[in-house]
Amino acid sequence: MQRKPIIAGNWKMNKNAAEGAALVEEIVAAVGQDHAVEVVVCPPFTALESVSSKLESSGVKLGAQNLYPEASGAYTGEISAEMLRHLFASYVILGHSERRAYFAEDDAFINRKVRHAIANQLRPILCVGETLEERDGGKTLEVVRRQLEGGLEGVENGDAPLLVIAYEPVWAIGTGKTATPEMAQEVHAFIRQILAKRFNKTAAGKIRILYGGSMKPSNAAELLAQADIDGGLIGGASLEAKSFFELIQAAKQRS
Numbered sequence: 724m725q726r727k728p729i730i731a732g733n734w735k736m737n738k739n740a741a742e743g744a745a746l747v748e749e750i751v752a753a754v755g756q757d758h759a760v761e762v763v764v765c766p767p768f769t770a771l772e773s774v775s776s777k778l779e780s781s782g783v784k785l786g787a788q789n790l791y792p793e794a795s796g797a798y799t800g801e802i803s804a805e806m807l808r809h810l811f812a813s814y815v816i817l818g819h820s821e822r823r824a825y826f827a828e829d830d831a832f833i834n835r836k837v838r839h840a841i842a843n844q845l846r847p848i849l850c851v852g853e854t855l856e857e858r859d860g861g862k863t864l865e866v867v868r869r870q871l872e873g874g875l876e877g878v879e880n881g882d883a884p885l886l887v888i889a890y891e892p893v894w895a896i897g898t899g900k901t902a903t904p905e906m907a908q909e910v911h912a913f914i915r916q917i918l919a920k921r922f923n924k925t926a927a928g929k930i931r932i933l934y935g936g937s938m939k940p941s942n943a944a945e946l947l948a949q950a951d952i953d954g955g956l957i958g959g960a961s962l963e964a965k966s967f968f969e970l971i972q973a974a975k976q977r978s
């Protein structure tokens with residue numbers, strides 16, 4: 724099954740509007756018209772517009788880092804899917820471990836966001852992953868299953884191809900520690916099995932499953948060589964054009 728790899732940059736709370744535009748200009752220039760890898764940048768809300776304006780004639784796609792699952796109304800501080808679509812976002816990161824940990828987002832709330840994103844033509848990048856304590860306690864697969872099943876509740880079979888899943892072991896995020904390619908592949912294969920049960924084998928075979936957690940140019944090739952690792956969700960290494968582009972090149976070997 725041929726799946727087009729995705730390299731997605733999660734800028735987190737970094738880059739103001741001007742810095743974001745400058746970074747994405749460099750990325751767009753480096754990528755050119757090469758469409759072998761799907762490249763996505765996810766700036767903070769305040770840089771979406773400036774970044775979007777630089778993407779017009781490029782193949783690089785825009786993603787947001789969150790949304791609120793209502794159309795509009797009295798939700799102070801929140802951003803709707805429609806507002807994101809208006810800025811030409813096509814992806815949205817949901818269920819990131821930082822949102823689960825710092826903002827107490829649970830699977831039920833994340834599930835509302837996933838369904839809301841799909842209903843508004845935004846492709847969710849649903850993040851799942853275990854903490855170090857959970858891994859040490861032998862609970863990795865149980866946690867990943869719960870987050871995946873909870874996050875995908877009520878999603879129709881026909882919408883499965885819109886989904887992107889990111890496996891991000893929490894202990895590997897921003898720590899410099901990466902899961903070994905074998906550890907990551909084991910979980911990725913497990914995720915695909917769950918997706919096959921939840922939807923069907925054909926649909927599961929089409930869903931891109933990204934690895935995230937200290938992915939960088941020095942370790943990307945061996946991670947991306949694994950059968951079920953279809954790309955990366957990149958934090959730190961997405962903040963500079965050079966390292967981000969090197970990751971795109973690494974993913975190209977897979978395409």
Ligand code: PGA
Nearest residue numbers: 896897936937957958959
């Ligand atoms: P990192 O972050 O690449 O800096 O570890 C990845 C993520 O949290 O998406």
